[in-house]
Amino acid sequence: MKHKAILGLLLGLGLGLTSFAQELTTADAVVEKYLTAVGGKDKIRSMQDMTVTATTDIQGRTMETETKLKIPNKFKQTSYMMGNEAGGSTYDGTTLSRSMRGQTTTKQGQEAYQEFILNHPFPEIFYDSLKVEKKLIGTEKVDGKDAYDVEFASNGNTWHDFFDKESGLKVKRTTTTESPRGKMAAEFTYGDYKAVNGIMFPFTSSRKFGQFEMSSETQSIKLNKGIDDKQFKIK
Template identity: 30%
Template sequence: MNRYGLLLLAALCVAPASAQAPKTAKSTTVVKSKKAAPPAKPVPPTGSALMSKHVLASGGAAWLDVQNFTAKGTISIPAQSITGTMEVFAKAPNKFAMKQNIKGVGESSSGFDGSVGWSKDPFSGLRVLSGAELAALKAQSSLSLRPAQWKGVYASAVLSGTVKVNGASAYKVKLTPKSGNPETQYFDVKTGLQVRSDQVVESPQGKIAVESYLSDYRTVSGVKIPFKTRQLLGQIEVTIQFTELKVNTTVDDASFVKPKE
């Protein structure tokens, strides 16, 4: 609320003409107060700054001490009463693999061994990945343990506003990768942690829009990792919950190599 100064008034006193000679009237100066300058509007952070803030919020330099991790968890599709198990393996600088076993569907897996990306499932069999599929897997492989290297994956990060994610304010950042489909990531205004991502995933069935909601962050060996991910693929909702995560354990390189036919 602006404050204004008081306007000062001066009065002229004139003696009776019969008693004194007329006096020259003194001039009156009106002093006007200056309005206080409005408070400066806060400058919104840049997309690049928000990406860097997320790296710091999730562990910063502690990520450099993480050479590998393994995780186990469950996967479920509540609307269809489908459940299963999953495992994730990651090893610096850029190896990544994931296995799933869904009841009634079977086993599926994918991986990147540092040069070759692959996928295997009951519907499409074993495939060597290329194009946008390979680009997405390579990005996941390099950033899973080294999030600070995001500039090597994305050509630009642009803030496009503030929205609500699960009732809390979040910055919306549009990312243009050097290869592959654009995506959008959302970062909690208070914590700086990523709480959502929107991606278009390439698959043998075509492009699939996926919304992922990240929560249940837990600190393991100095870094914060979301133990729960809720994904929306059209009308299908998938929930992934880690039950175990180990850092700097023994990870066999064979976990990332393309299986034999």
């Protein structure tokens, strides 16, 4: 009996140490777990192009969006309201052109490229090459479950991503930006992850800006279907 009691104690200690070892202690480890959870870096880098269609509810009105992305540096997004084009943006690898309400603005160089990165579904694979700083802040409850809070910083901008401790998946992002009215906080949430060609994508998301809130639902994601570069030509 005595030997069994000692064995039980040792097994208990071993399980405790195993549980403790699973606690992530660095931002890099959290991001690595996330990239593994969504399919792994090799699978993500196998993406050559992507076409996403989604619908967004904006205070009772529905906006339809089509997003096309081609590796390494092309992007196009077009939005429609009631069947009419409401605006969009195109990045041809050099210039970003955005149109909205009849007005067109452009960006060049690194600023334009950063826009492409932000629209990539997994920008984390670029963070090291872009020298994005990462810091593990701690944990926080998101929808009643523990999530790692990681702070990112780049070019004077900071944001926080929250990764579910159990699954490793990204469940929330918070940002603070300067506006004419002062600092504006925004919150993004992600859910309903589904596999497409072995890669996990969130099929639902929501965005909150002050009192304004809108929710989106992905209708389809198509990968590696072959998108002609002409699709990204700026008129």
